[in-house]
Amino acid sequence: MLNKDQIAQRIAREVQNGQYINLGIGIPTLVANYIPDDLEVVLQSENGLLGIGPFPTEDKVDPDLINAGKQTITMTKGSALFNSAESFAMIRGGHVQLTILGAMEVSENGDIANWKIPGKMVKGMGGAMDLVASAENIIVAMQHCSKSGESKLLKECSLPITGIRCVKKIVTDLAVLDVLPEGGFKLLERAPGVSVEEIQEKTEGKLVVEGEIPEMRFE
Protein backbone atom coordinates (compact mmCIF):
# COMPACT_ATOMS: atom_id res chain seq x y z
CA MET A 1 0.00 0.00 0.00
CA LEU A 2 1.15 3.52 -0.74
CA ASN A 3 1.20 6.25 1.86
CA LYS A 4 0.12 9.78 0.95
CA ASP A 5 3.62 10.86 -0.02
CA GLN A 6 4.05 7.84 -2.27
CA ILE A 7 0.74 8.58 -4.01
CA ALA A 8 2.02 12.12 -4.60
CA GLN A 9 5.39 10.75 -5.75
CA ARG A 10 3.71 8.43 -8.26
CA ILE A 11 1.49 11.22 -9.63
CA ALA A 12 4.54 13.46 -10.08
CA ARG A 13 5.75 10.99 -12.76
CA GLU A 14 2.79 12.06 -14.92
CA VAL A 15 3.97 15.67 -14.98
CA GLN A 16 5.49 16.81 -18.27
CA ASN A 17 7.96 19.55 -19.04
CA GLY A 18 6.38 22.93 -19.80
CA GLN A 19 3.00 22.26 -18.20
CA TYR A 20 0.83 24.74 -16.30
CA ILE A 21 -0.66 22.75 -13.41
CA ASN A 22 -3.34 23.24 -10.77
CA LEU A 23 -2.90 21.22 -7.59
CA GLY A 24 -5.86 20.70 -5.26
CA ILE A 25 -5.81 20.63 -1.47
CA GLY A 26 -4.41 17.60 0.40
CA ILE A 27 -2.34 14.90 -1.33
CA PRO A 28 -2.26 16.90 -4.62
CA THR A 29 -0.39 19.72 -2.85
CA LEU A 30 2.32 17.19 -1.92
CA VAL A 31 2.92 16.41 -5.62
CA ALA A 32 4.92 19.66 -5.87
CA ASN A 33 7.58 18.10 -3.59
CA TYR A 34 8.27 15.31 -6.11
CA ILE A 35 8.36 17.09 -9.48
CA PRO A 36 11.89 16.47 -10.83
CA ASP A 37 14.15 19.54 -10.79
CA ASP A 38 14.92 19.26 -14.51
CA LEU A 39 11.24 19.82 -15.44
CA GLU A 40 10.08 23.40 -15.88
CA VAL A 41 6.46 23.65 -14.80
CA VAL A 42 4.30 26.45 -13.42
CA LEU A 43 1.83 25.86 -10.59
CA GLN A 44 -1.44 27.82 -10.67
CA SER A 45 -3.33 28.93 -7.59
CA GLU A 46 -6.95 29.73 -8.40
CA ASN A 47 -7.18 32.73 -6.09
CA GLY A 48 -4.85 34.46 -8.55
CA LEU A 49 -1.24 33.36 -8.99
CA LEU A 50 0.88 31.56 -11.57
CA GLY A 51 4.17 30.42 -10.06
CA ILE A 52 3.59 28.99 -6.57
CA GLY A 53 6.91 28.54 -4.78
CA PRO A 54 7.81 26.62 -1.61
CA PHE A 55 6.52 27.55 1.83
CA PRO A 56 8.28 30.69 3.15
CA THR A 57 10.85 30.80 5.90
CA GLU A 58 9.48 32.36 9.10
CA ASP A 59 10.82 35.83 8.22
CA LYS A 60 9.25 35.76 4.74
CA VAL A 61 5.67 34.87 5.79
CA ASP A 62 3.27 37.28 4.04
CA PRO A 63 -0.49 37.28 4.81
CA ASP A 64 -1.04 38.76 1.34
CA LEU A 65 0.46 35.71 -0.33
CA ILE A 66 -1.49 32.48 0.07
CA ASN A 67 -2.49 29.50 -2.07
CA ALA A 68 -6.01 28.18 -2.67
CA GLY A 69 -5.71 26.15 0.56
CA LYS A 70 -5.06 29.43 2.40
CA GLN A 71 -1.49 28.34 3.21
CA THR A 72 1.28 30.93 3.22
CA ILE A 73 3.54 30.50 0.20
CA THR A 74 6.25 32.17 -1.85
CA MET A 75 6.42 33.02 -5.54
CA THR A 76 8.87 31.56 -8.04
CA LYS A 77 10.86 33.69 -10.47
CA GLY A 78 8.64 34.79 -13.35
CA SER A 79 5.40 34.67 -11.35
CA ALA A 80 2.27 36.57 -12.31
CA LEU A 81 -0.57 37.82 -10.10
CA PHE A 82 -4.14 38.45 -11.26
CA ASN A 83 -7.72 38.56 -10.04
CA SER A 84 -9.93 35.50 -9.51
CA ALA A 85 -12.08 36.12 -12.63
CA GLU A 86 -8.94 36.07 -14.77
CA SER A 87 -7.78 32.98 -12.91
CA PHE A 88 -10.89 31.04 -13.83
CA ALA A 89 -10.84 32.42 -17.36
CA MET A 90 -7.49 30.67 -17.80
CA ILE A 91 -8.93 27.51 -16.23
CA ARG A 92 -12.13 27.42 -18.31
CA GLY A 93 -10.23 28.58 -21.37
CA GLY A 94 -8.16 25.39 -21.27
CA HIS A 95 -4.83 27.08 -20.61
CA VAL A 96 -4.11 25.03 -17.48
CA GLN A 97 -3.01 21.69 -18.88
CA LEU A 98 -3.09 19.40 -15.86
CA THR A 99 -5.37 19.33 -12.84
CA ILE A 100 -4.64 17.08 -9.88
CA LEU A 101 -7.28 16.84 -7.19
CA GLY A 102 -8.65 14.66 -4.44
CA ALA A 103 -11.94 12.76 -4.51
CA MET A 104 -14.37 11.03 -2.19
CA GLU A 105 -15.74 8.88 -5.04
CA VAL A 106 -15.06 8.31 -8.73
CA SER A 107 -17.37 6.35 -11.04
CA GLU A 108 -16.34 4.03 -13.88
CA ASN A 109 -17.39 6.65 -16.47
CA GLY A 110 -15.17 9.31 -14.89
CA ASP A 111 -17.70 11.20 -12.75
CA ILE A 112 -16.19 12.66 -9.59
CA ALA A 113 -17.73 13.52 -6.20
CA ASN A 114 -15.67 15.56 -3.77
CA TRP A 115 -17.62 18.52 -2.43
CA LYS A 116 -20.52 17.51 -0.26
CA ILE A 117 -21.79 14.84 2.11
CA PRO A 118 -25.52 15.56 2.52
CA GLY A 119 -26.48 16.30 6.11
CA LYS A 120 -22.86 16.08 7.28
CA MET A 121 -20.55 18.38 5.42
CA VAL A 122 -21.52 21.66 3.77
CA LYS A 123 -18.21 23.30 3.02
CA GLY A 124 -18.86 24.15 -0.61
CA MET A 125 -17.22 23.28 -3.91
CA GLY A 126 -14.70 26.12 -4.13
CA GLY A 127 -13.06 25.97 -7.54
CA ALA A 128 -13.42 22.21 -8.03
CA MET A 129 -16.46 22.34 -10.34
CA ASP A 130 -14.84 24.90 -12.64
CA LEU A 131 -11.63 22.87 -12.75
CA VAL A 132 -13.21 19.49 -13.53
CA ALA A 133 -15.59 20.98 -16.12
CA SER A 134 -12.72 22.52 -18.05
CA ALA A 135 -9.42 20.69 -17.67
CA GLU A 136 -8.26 18.44 -20.50
CA ASN A 137 -6.33 16.17 -18.20
CA ILE A 138 -7.53 15.37 -14.70
CA ILE A 139 -5.67 13.05 -12.34
CA VAL A 140 -7.30 12.07 -9.06
CA ALA A 141 -5.40 11.23 -5.87
CA MET A 142 -7.50 9.22 -3.44
CA GLN A 143 -7.76 6.29 -1.07
CA HIS A 144 -9.11 3.20 -2.82
CA CYS A 145 -11.54 2.44 0.04
CA SER A 146 -13.24 4.36 2.83
CA LYS A 147 -12.13 3.92 6.43
CA SER A 148 -14.87 1.31 6.84
CA GLY A 149 -13.48 -0.59 3.83
CA GLU A 150 -16.06 0.35 1.20
CA SER A 151 -14.81 0.86 -2.35
CA LYS A 152 -14.64 4.45 -3.57
CA LEU A 153 -14.20 3.40 -7.21
CA LEU A 154 -17.82 2.82 -8.09
CA LYS A 155 -20.24 2.01 -10.90
CA GLU A 156 -22.02 5.27 -10.04
CA CYS A 157 -21.20 7.92 -7.46
CA SER A 158 -23.50 7.88 -4.43
CA LEU A 159 -22.53 11.39 -3.25
CA PRO A 160 -23.47 14.64 -5.04
CA ILE A 161 -21.42 14.94 -8.23
CA THR A 162 -18.75 17.61 -8.77
CA GLY A 163 -18.36 16.94 -12.50
CA ILE A 164 -19.30 14.37 -15.12
CA ARG A 165 -17.07 12.20 -17.35
CA CYS A 166 -13.95 14.15 -16.55
CA VAL A 167 -11.44 11.98 -14.62
CA LYS A 168 -8.72 10.48 -16.85
CA LYS A 169 -6.41 8.78 -14.36
CA ILE A 170 -6.55 7.71 -10.71
CA VAL A 171 -3.72 6.99 -8.30
CA THR A 172 -4.84 5.30 -5.09
CA ASP A 173 -3.01 3.66 -2.21
CA LEU A 174 -3.43 0.37 -4.10
CA ALA A 175 -3.15 1.06 -7.81
CA VAL A 176 -2.80 3.31 -10.84
CA LEU A 177 -5.81 3.16 -13.15
CA ASP A 178 -6.99 4.86 -16.32
CA VAL A 179 -10.66 5.67 -16.81
CA LEU A 180 -11.55 4.28 -20.23
CA PRO A 181 -13.56 6.50 -22.61
CA GLU A 182 -16.10 3.68 -22.98
CA GLY A 183 -16.30 3.23 -19.20
CA GLY A 184 -14.34 1.08 -16.75
CA PHE A 185 -11.16 1.35 -14.69
CA LYS A 186 -8.16 -0.03 -16.58
CA LEU A 187 -5.58 -1.35 -14.12
CA LEU A 188 -2.09 -0.12 -15.04
CA GLU A 189 0.08 -0.68 -11.96
CA ARG A 190 -0.15 -2.29 -8.53
CA ALA A 191 1.22 -0.84 -5.30
CA PRO A 192 4.11 -2.89 -3.85
CA GLY A 193 2.78 -6.05 -2.24
CA VAL A 194 -0.78 -5.60 -3.49
CA SER A 195 -2.26 -8.31 -5.71
CA VAL A 196 -4.56 -7.92 -8.70
CA GLU A 197 -7.11 -9.98 -6.77
CA GLU A 198 -7.11 -7.52 -3.86
CA ILE A 199 -7.60 -4.58 -6.24
CA GLN A 200 -10.41 -6.45 -7.97
CA GLU A 201 -12.07 -7.16 -4.64
CA LYS A 202 -11.84 -3.50 -3.57
CA THR A 203 -13.09 -2.00 -6.84
CA GLU A 204 -16.88 -1.92 -7.09
CA GLY A 205 -16.92 -0.44 -10.62
CA LYS A 206 -15.87 -2.40 -13.70
CA LEU A 207 -12.14 -3.25 -13.52
CA VAL A 208 -10.33 -4.03 -16.77
CA VAL A 209 -7.21 -6.19 -16.37
CA GLU A 210 -5.14 -7.02 -19.44
CA GLY A 211 -1.91 -9.03 -19.28
CA GLU A 212 0.69 -8.76 -16.53
CA ILE A 213 0.19 -5.80 -14.21
CA PRO A 214 3.55 -4.39 -13.11
CA GLU A 215 4.30 -3.43 -9.53
CA MET A 216 5.22 0.22 -8.84
CA ARG A 217 8.82 0.89 -7.83
CA PHE A 218 10.01 3.58 -5.48
CA GLU A 219 13.60 4.60 -4.82
Next chain:
Amino acid sequence: MINKTIANAAEAVEDVFSNAVLMFGGFGLSGIPENSIQALLDKDINGLTCISNNAGVDDFGIGLMLQKRMVKKMISSYVGENAEFERQLLSGELEVELIPQGTLAERVRAGGAGIPAFFTPAGVGTEVANGKELREFDGKLYLLERWLKADFAFVKAWKGDTAGNLIFKGTARNFNPMMAAAGKITIAEVEELVPAGELNPNEIHTPGIYVQRIFQGKDYEKRIEQRTVAKG
Protein backbone atom coordinates in the same frame (compact mmCIF):
# COMPACT_ATOMS: atom_id res chain seq x y z
CA MET B 1 -9.91 64.92 -10.49
CA ILE B 2 -12.93 63.94 -8.38
CA ASN B 3 -12.01 63.50 -4.73
CA LYS B 4 -13.56 60.32 -3.25
CA THR B 5 -11.92 60.57 0.15
CA ILE B 6 -13.95 60.12 3.32
CA ALA B 7 -12.77 60.24 6.91
CA ASN B 8 -13.13 56.69 8.15
CA ALA B 9 -14.99 53.39 8.15
CA ALA B 10 -17.90 54.72 10.24
CA GLU B 11 -18.61 57.37 7.60
CA ALA B 12 -18.21 54.75 4.87
CA VAL B 13 -21.03 52.56 6.20
CA GLU B 14 -23.35 55.36 7.42
CA ASP B 15 -26.09 54.72 4.85
CA VAL B 16 -25.90 50.90 4.75
CA PHE B 17 -29.43 49.68 5.48
CA SER B 18 -31.11 46.50 6.68
CA ASN B 19 -31.82 43.91 3.94
CA ALA B 20 -29.17 45.42 1.66
CA VAL B 21 -27.09 43.27 -0.70
CA LEU B 22 -23.39 43.58 0.18
CA MET B 23 -20.24 42.31 -1.54
CA PHE B 24 -16.97 41.71 0.29
CA GLY B 25 -13.64 41.23 -1.43
CA GLY B 26 -11.17 38.71 -0.08
CA PHE B 27 -10.17 35.06 -0.35
CA GLY B 28 -10.19 33.36 3.02
CA LEU B 29 -9.02 36.16 5.31
CA SER B 30 -6.62 37.57 2.71
CA GLY B 31 -7.61 40.94 1.27
CA ILE B 32 -10.80 41.34 3.31
CA PRO B 33 -12.07 44.86 4.17
CA GLU B 34 -11.34 44.56 7.91
CA ASN B 35 -12.18 48.17 8.83
CA SER B 36 -15.52 48.23 7.00
CA ILE B 37 -16.58 44.92 8.54
CA GLN B 38 -15.80 46.29 11.99
CA ALA B 39 -17.84 49.43 11.27
CA LEU B 40 -20.78 47.34 10.02
CA LEU B 41 -20.67 45.36 13.28
CA ASP B 42 -21.22 48.62 15.16
CA LYS B 43 -24.45 49.31 13.24
CA ASP B 44 -27.89 48.06 14.18
CA ILE B 45 -28.83 46.45 10.88
CA ASN B 46 -29.84 42.94 9.83
CA GLY B 47 -31.37 40.87 7.02
CA LEU B 48 -28.25 41.37 4.93
CA THR B 49 -27.37 39.35 1.87
CA CYS B 50 -23.59 38.94 1.75
CA ILE B 51 -21.72 37.93 -1.40
CA SER B 52 -18.22 36.78 -0.56
CA ASN B 53 -16.09 33.82 -1.63
CA ASN B 54 -15.82 32.69 2.01
CA ALA B 55 -17.62 33.52 5.23
CA GLY B 56 -14.64 34.36 7.41
CA VAL B 57 -13.83 32.29 10.49
CA ASP B 58 -15.80 32.16 13.74
CA ASP B 59 -14.08 35.11 15.36
CA PHE B 60 -12.90 37.18 12.41
CA GLY B 61 -14.17 38.70 9.20
CA ILE B 62 -17.73 38.01 8.07
CA GLY B 63 -17.88 35.30 10.75
CA LEU B 64 -18.39 38.12 13.26
CA MET B 65 -21.43 39.38 11.32
CA LEU B 66 -22.86 35.86 11.42
CA GLN B 67 -22.33 35.70 15.19
CA LYS B 68 -24.33 38.93 15.49
CA ARG B 69 -27.15 37.49 13.31
CA MET B 70 -26.91 40.36 10.85
CA VAL B 71 -26.88 38.07 7.82
CA LYS B 72 -29.97 36.54 6.21
CA LYS B 73 -28.25 35.00 3.21
CA MET B 74 -24.69 34.14 2.16
CA ILE B 75 -23.66 33.66 -1.47
CA SER B 76 -20.25 31.95 -1.39
CA SER B 77 -18.16 29.16 -2.90
CA TYR B 78 -16.45 27.73 0.18
CA VAL B 79 -17.40 28.14 3.81
CA GLY B 80 -15.45 25.34 5.44
CA GLU B 81 -13.64 27.31 8.14
CA ASN B 82 -16.63 28.52 10.14
CA ALA B 83 -18.46 26.38 12.72
CA GLU B 84 -21.12 29.01 13.51
CA PHE B 85 -21.88 29.25 9.81
CA GLU B 86 -22.35 25.50 9.60
CA ARG B 87 -24.58 25.53 12.68
CA GLN B 88 -26.83 28.31 11.33
CA LEU B 89 -27.01 26.60 7.95
CA LEU B 90 -27.96 23.17 9.33
CA SER B 91 -30.54 24.74 11.67
CA GLY B 92 -32.11 26.69 8.81
CA GLU B 93 -31.44 30.14 10.35
CA LEU B 94 -29.19 31.12 7.47
CA GLU B 95 -29.95 30.88 3.77
CA VAL B 96 -26.96 29.85 1.69
CA GLU B 97 -26.28 29.73 -2.03
CA LEU B 98 -23.08 27.81 -2.75
CA ILE B 99 -21.74 28.37 -6.23
CA PRO B 100 -18.56 27.33 -8.03
CA GLN B 101 -15.73 29.77 -7.40
CA GLY B 102 -15.13 30.60 -11.06
CA THR B 103 -18.85 31.08 -11.59
CA LEU B 104 -18.98 33.41 -8.58
CA ALA B 105 -16.04 35.44 -9.92
CA GLU B 106 -17.58 35.66 -13.39
CA ARG B 107 -21.10 36.49 -12.12
CA VAL B 108 -19.64 39.41 -10.19
CA ARG B 109 -17.50 40.44 -13.16
CA ALA B 110 -20.59 40.27 -15.39
CA GLY B 111 -22.53 42.43 -12.92
CA GLY B 112 -19.93 45.15 -13.13
CA ALA B 113 -19.53 44.83 -16.89
CA GLY B 114 -23.21 44.98 -17.88
CA ILE B 115 -23.46 41.37 -19.05
CA PRO B 116 -26.74 39.96 -17.64
CA ALA B 117 -25.89 36.28 -18.15
CA PHE B 118 -23.32 33.91 -19.62
CA PHE B 119 -22.79 30.20 -20.29
CA THR B 120 -20.25 28.16 -18.31
CA PRO B 121 -19.41 24.45 -18.20
CA ALA B 122 -18.94 24.50 -14.40
CA GLY B 123 -21.68 22.56 -12.64
CA VAL B 124 -23.16 20.74 -15.66
CA GLY B 125 -24.57 17.41 -14.44
CA THR B 126 -24.52 18.54 -10.80
CA GLU B 127 -27.12 20.02 -8.45
CA VAL B 128 -25.76 23.47 -9.32
CA ALA B 129 -27.47 23.06 -12.71
CA ASN B 130 -30.93 22.51 -11.18
CA GLY B 131 -33.45 24.91 -12.71
CA LYS B 132 -30.92 26.52 -15.03
CA GLU B 133 -31.00 26.62 -18.82
CA LEU B 134 -28.63 24.15 -20.50
CA ARG B 135 -27.37 24.70 -24.01
CA GLU B 136 -24.96 22.82 -26.27
CA PHE B 137 -22.17 24.68 -28.03
CA ASP B 138 -19.83 22.76 -30.36
CA GLY B 139 -20.80 19.45 -28.81
CA LYS B 140 -20.40 20.38 -25.14
CA LEU B 141 -23.07 21.34 -22.58
CA TYR B 142 -23.03 24.65 -20.74
CA LEU B 143 -25.37 26.23 -18.23
CA LEU B 144 -26.72 29.77 -18.04
CA GLU B 145 -25.62 31.84 -15.05
CA ARG B 146 -26.78 35.37 -14.21
CA TRP B 147 -24.88 38.45 -13.12
CA LEU B 148 -24.54 39.55 -9.50
CA LYS B 149 -24.71 43.15 -8.32
CA ALA B 150 -24.73 44.78 -4.91
CA ASP B 151 -26.08 47.85 -3.14
CA PHE B 152 -22.68 48.24 -1.49
CA ALA B 153 -19.35 46.61 -2.37
CA PHE B 154 -16.55 46.63 0.22
CA VAL B 155 -13.03 46.17 -1.08
CA LYS B 156 -9.56 46.35 0.39
CA ALA B 157 -6.49 47.50 -1.52
CA TRP B 158 -2.81 47.97 -0.73
CA LYS B 159 -2.52 51.48 -2.14
CA GLY B 160 -5.11 53.91 -3.35
CA ASP B 161 -5.33 57.56 -4.31
CA THR B 162 -7.93 60.24 -3.61
CA ALA B 163 -9.41 59.65 -7.08
CA GLY B 164 -10.25 56.06 -6.06
CA ASN B 165 -7.59 54.32 -8.16
CA LEU B 166 -6.45 51.08 -6.51
CA ILE B 167 -3.41 48.82 -6.49
CA PHE B 168 -3.56 45.42 -4.80
CA LYS B 169 -0.77 43.32 -3.35
CA GLY B 170 -0.06 39.63 -3.89
CA THR B 171 -3.01 37.25 -3.80
CA ALA B 172 -4.99 39.79 -1.71
CA ARG B 173 -6.31 41.02 -5.07
CA ASN B 174 -8.62 38.00 -5.60
CA PHE B 175 -12.30 39.13 -5.84
CA ASN B 176 -11.69 42.79 -4.99
CA PRO B 177 -11.44 44.26 -8.53
CA MET B 178 -14.65 42.61 -9.83
CA MET B 179 -16.57 43.52 -6.71
CA ALA B 180 -15.43 47.13 -6.96
CA ALA B 181 -17.13 47.29 -10.36
CA ALA B 182 -20.30 45.44 -9.29
CA GLY B 183 -21.30 47.72 -6.39
CA LYS B 184 -23.79 50.58 -6.79
CA ILE B 185 -21.73 52.20 -4.06
CA THR B 186 -18.21 50.86 -3.74
CA ILE B 187 -16.21 51.57 -0.62
CA ALA B 188 -12.47 51.01 -0.78
CA GLU B 189 -10.25 50.90 2.28
CA VAL B 190 -6.52 51.06 1.68
CA GLU B 191 -3.33 50.55 3.64
CA GLU B 192 -1.83 53.66 2.09
CA LEU B 193 -3.87 56.57 0.73
CA VAL B 194 -1.98 59.06 -1.44
CA PRO B 195 -2.96 62.21 -3.36
CA ALA B 196 -4.15 61.73 -6.95
CA GLY B 197 -1.14 61.79 -9.26
CA GLU B 198 1.21 59.87 -6.99
CA LEU B 199 0.35 56.39 -8.26
CA ASN B 200 1.76 55.34 -11.61
CA PRO B 201 -1.22 55.09 -14.02
CA ASN B 202 0.48 52.09 -15.67
CA GLU B 203 0.21 50.16 -12.42
CA ILE B 204 -3.44 50.81 -11.49
CA HIS B 205 -5.43 47.56 -11.13
CA THR B 206 -8.85 49.13 -10.47
CA PRO B 207 -9.62 52.53 -12.05
CA GLY B 208 -11.25 55.06 -9.75
CA ILE B 209 -14.47 55.19 -11.80
CA TYR B 210 -15.65 52.11 -9.88
CA VAL B 211 -14.97 53.57 -6.43
CA GLN B 212 -17.37 56.01 -4.77
CA ARG B 213 -15.67 56.26 -1.36
CA ILE B 214 -12.12 55.67 -0.24
CA PHE B 215 -10.51 55.92 3.18
CA GLN B 216 -7.21 55.31 4.89
CA GLY B 217 -7.59 52.05 6.82
CA LYS B 218 -5.91 51.35 10.14
CA ASP B 219 -4.85 48.59 12.54
CA TYR B 220 -4.81 45.80 9.95
CA GLU B 221 -4.61 42.44 11.65
CA LYS B 222 -4.24 40.40 8.42
CA ARG B 223 -4.85 37.16 10.19
CA ILE B 224 -3.33 34.03 8.62
CA GLU B 225 -5.49 30.89 8.41
CA GLN B 226 -2.79 28.34 7.56
CA ARG B 227 0.64 29.47 8.60
CA THR B 228 2.92 27.12 6.68
CA VAL B 229 6.68 27.64 6.83
CA ALA B 230 9.69 25.92 5.32
CA LYS B 231 11.69 23.75 7.68
CA GLY B 232 15.16 24.82 8.67
